[in-house]
Amino acid sequence: MGRAFVYVILGGGVSAGYAALEFVRRGVSHGELCIISDEPVAPYERPALSKGFLLPEAAARLPSFHTCVGANEERLTPKWYKEHGVELVLGTGVKSADVKRKTLLTTTGETISYKILIVATGARALKLEEFGVNGSDAENVCYLRDIADANRLVNAIQSCPGGNAIVIGGGYVGMECAASLVINKINVTMVFPEAHCMARLFTPKIASYYEEYYKSRGINFVKGTVLSSFDFDSNGKVTDVNLRDGTKISVDMVVVGIGIRPNTGLFEGQLTLEKGGIKVNGTFQSSNSSVYAIGDVAAFPVKAFGEMRRLEHVDSARKSAKHAVSAIMEPDKTGEFDYIPFFYSRVFTLSWQFYGDNAGEVVYYGDLSASGSTFGAYWVNKGHIVGAFLEGGTREEYEAIAKTTRLRPAIEDLNELERQGLGFAVTF
Numbered sequence: 001m002g003r004a005f006v007y008v009i010l011g012g013g014v015s016a017g018y019a020a021l022e023f024v025r026r027g028v029s030h031g032e033l034c035i036i037s038d039e040p041v042a043p044y045e046r047p048a049l050s051k052g053f054l055l056p057e058a059a060a061r062l063p064s065f066h067t068c069v070g071a072n073e074e075r076l077t078p079k080w081y082k083e084h085g086v087e088l089v090l091g092t093g094v095k096s097a098d099v100k101r102k103t104l105l106t107t108t109g110e111t112i113s114y115k116i117l118i119v120a121t122g123a124r125a126l127k128l129e130e131f132g133v134n135g136s137d138a139e140n141v142c143y144l145r146d147i148a149d150a151n152r153l154v155n156a157i158q159s160c161p162g163g164n165a166i167v168i169g170g171g172y173v174g175m176e177c178a179a180s181l182v183i184n185k186i187n188v189t190m191v192f193p194e195a196h197c198m199a200r201l202f203t204p205k206i207a208s209y210y211e212e213y214y215k216s217r218g219i220n221f222v223k224g225t226v227l228s229s230f231d232f233d234s235n236g237k238v239t240d241v242n243l244r245d246g247t248k249i250s251v252d253m254v255v256v257g258i259g260i261r262p263n264t265g266l267f268e269g270q271l272t273l274e275k276g277g278i279k280v281n282g283t284f285q286s287s288n289s290s291v292y293a294i295g296d297v298a299a300f301p302v303k304a305f306g307e308m309r310r311l312e313h314v315d316s317a318r319k320s321a322k323h324a325v326s327a328i329m330e331p332d333k334t335g336e337f338d339y340i341p342f343f344y345s346r347v348f349t350l351s352w353q354f355y356g357d358n359a360g361e362v363v364y365y366g367d368l369s370a371s372g373s374t375f376g377a378y379w380v381n382k383g384h385i386v387g388a389f390l391e392g393g394t395r396e397e398y399e400a401i402a403k404t405t406r407l408r409p410a411i412e413d414l415n416e417l418e419r420q421g422l423g424f425a426v427t428f
């Protein structure tokens, strides 16, 4: 039993949705394109799960955040896919892939063949068990990667009004969940092994601004240690969290955000991998010319840095999807992807954007001591601006730091850059 398509997108997340829109815009014919996803719903804007989805009132629910609303594009509801002749195979995992035969075998036993495959399998949340701690299955231990996780988290929040939560991990899922829990009137303690939050991106100074703000909202931080075990009650619910430094903390619920791992398993031994992802060229083509990879699972050349990167952010998922489809449909008109990494986050009333690379010397501007203020930083590497961060900017200001990072102006005097601050980007 089987079906054949010209184009198959494996995975039904952010990049799949944006790829589908681009295929339709470029005139794919009815019945040529298929999306296979193990999620039961059409592609949606995953970042909403730690933001609007967790609000105590007027929470975001599907269909309001299907792709591609996050980039102010059309909202692709199941009806949209039907109208455009795109086959959605939902709630169906792919359990094996054969890139030589150009076939995928689904969990329902169907073989789906393709001429061109786009791998958009994203990543999965790392589990505590991978770090030697048991308890992920307890009903009050939550992860957050998909809608099912988000529903479980909402249930956990609702089942302990005014209760105590531990958030394990200080990355953006941990930070955003902690803020959402507080908005839901849950008391939060954050635990992570690093010296400060958002350790991969923030400097200690930037992190301190957010940590102080979080403390002012009642969040406790336990840094420099990790979870060592849970205590459970007779129903298997976690009652206490034991940390490696000997601390024991009573909890009603636990949220775990300890990183992700790209879903490359189906292609190991078949495609070249790099940086934990599927290695692709500047048009997202893998080591097999019929297979492309986009989004979190793809390691692609970032021209501006002169090296391969695998990014775990929504903007690169959207843009890599668009570029790959352009390369597939109009190869002669599509050049190499030229991308400046862009990350953002929104917590409480705060909102930041970051462009480029956090390498080199850091030049700060604005008032980093007052909560609610506008401040930012530039990264200057080998005499050029390579990265820029801004909290609390206007649209024009964010556009200005994006442009400045893209153009990499030479900087001779760091003190002068500091004096000009945001004005440097705005007038550049």
Ligand code: FAD
Pocket (backbone or CB within 6 Å): 010, 011, 012, 013, 014, 015, 016, 036, 037, 038, 039, 045, 046, 047, 048, 049, 050, 092, 093, 094, 095, 120, 121, 122, 123, 144, 145, 146, 173, 263, 266, 294, 295, 296, 297, 311, 312, 313, 314, 315, 317, 342, 343, 344, 345, 346
């Ligand atoms: P995904 O969106 O993860 O989609 C992958 C899809 O593939 C899923 O549907 C999955 O079920 C499916 N799949 C995987 N394997 C198989 C298989 N074998 N068979 C069938 N289907 C399969 N980024 C930001 O820049 N800013 C943010 O504020 C932000 N917030 C976030 C908040 C949360 C809670 C999360 C989880 C992520 C957030 N991100 C954010 C990251 C962003 O959502 C991801 O970078 C983006 O979703 C990546 O898109 P993708 O298509 O590569 O993968």
